[in-house]
Structures are given as C-alpha cells and as structure tokens.
Amino acid sequence: MDYLRRLQERLRVAHEFTRQAQASLGVRQKRTYDTRCRGQDLAPGDRVWIYCPSRTKGVSPKLRSHWQGPGEVRQRLREVVYRVRRPGRGSVVVLHRDQLAPYRPLAQPAVEAADEVLVPRSPRDSPGAPGGTPKRTQRRWRGPPYLKDFLIAGDG
Structure with missing residues (x-):
C-alpha cells in the first residue's frame, strides 16, 4: 500500500508540472504567432x-x-x-x-452592347475547316521497333 501512495503522489506531481509547463508554452506560442500576424490594421466600420x-x-x-x-x-x-x-x-x-x-469587390465581367446580335457559327464557317469536317491525318502509325516481330491490330 505504501508503494501505491508514493506512485500516486509522484504521478500527481508530474501531472501538475506538465500542466504548468504546457500553459506557459501555450502563452509563449500565442504571443509569437500574434507578433508575426501580418496585414494592415482594421478600424471600426471597415x-x-x-x-x-x-x-x-x-x-x-x-x-x-x-x-x-x-x-x-x-x-x-x-x-x-x-x-x-x-x-x-x-x-x-x-x-x-x-x-x-x-474587402475589395470582385471584378464584374464586361457587358457587351445590347444592340449586337450574336449568331452561332456553323462548322463550315470556321476558318480552319474549308470543306466542312476536318480531314483526318494522313500519317500512319508504325508502332515501337521492339514489337516489329508481332502483328498489331490495324497493320495491313
């Protein structure tokens, strides 16, 4: 029983010491954080x-x-x-x-003139496609050289 009382007393003392140390460290960390807080001072009404x-x-x-x-x-x-x-x-x-x-208001997108009428363009009107649908590339895929002994789907 004597061992149990001594153990409880030592644990109580250790717990109290830890609590005090943690409280002082918390105050110091808050002070350091607040001193490094950046930004302009704000006034009532801002x-x-x-x-x-x-x-x-x-x-x-x-x-x-x-x-x-x-x-x-x-x-x-x-x-x-x-x-x-x-x-x-x-x-x-x-x-x-x-x-x-x-606070700075978000930039508003520019409003277009109301008298301008926008007409959707068809694919034939686009400058890059004179014949309507774009042509498929004429380049032939050859595959990597290490597979030249194998038949790949799409090869002749």
Whole structure:
C-alpha cells in the first residue's frame, strides 16, 4: 500500500508540472504567432472578407471560395482580435486578424452592347475547316521497333 501512495503522489506531481509547463508554452506560442500576424490594421466600420472554410456536400472544396463578405468591423478588442458583423444573417462574431482581409469587390465581367446580335457559327464557317469536317491525318502509325516481330491490330 505504501508503494501505491508514493506512485500516486509522484504521478500527481508530474501531472501538475506538465500542466504548468504546457500553459506557459501555450502563452509563449500565442504571443509569437500574434507578433508575426501580418496585414494592415482594421478600424471600426471597415468592410472585410471573412475566411469561413465550410464544406458542402456535393460541392468540391477546391472550386469553392472560402471567403464570405462583405462583413463589417464593429470593434477592435485586442491588437489582432476584432468583433465583426457577418454578411447575410448579421450575427456578430469575434475573429482573429488572420481570418480577415480588406474587402475589395470582385471584378464584374464586361457587358457587351445590347444592340449586337450574336449568331452561332456553323462548322463550315470556321476558318480552319474549308470543306466542312476536318480531314483526318494522313500519317500512319508504325508502332515501337521492339514489337516489329508481332502483328498489331490495324497493320495491313
């Protein structure tokens, strides 16, 4: 029984030591991360893009934009933490600076003149095909030399 009590006490001391060391390391890592956070300072009223990497079933995440916007900065809480109103629902969330980007509207495609009528071109109108359908190449496939002793489908 004496062995069991000593073991429990040693485990409790080791656990307490580890917990304190981990807490101090976490604070140091956060401070280092925040000092390296880049980007211009945001002021209340600024419009921002909000990084929101949500997944939707049936939509490829590679082709989806993970930025939503424009949101509006409501308040700067700390050096790199902001209170932001989200677009659409209008809910207010607290976000780190690395999840925000200054809002610039997406470029709109140029609109063509309305009086221009576009007529679909037929294959005969294309400049590369004077006779209608393009001709098949006259080049004959010979196959690799190491197969010259074998009969390949399509050979005479």
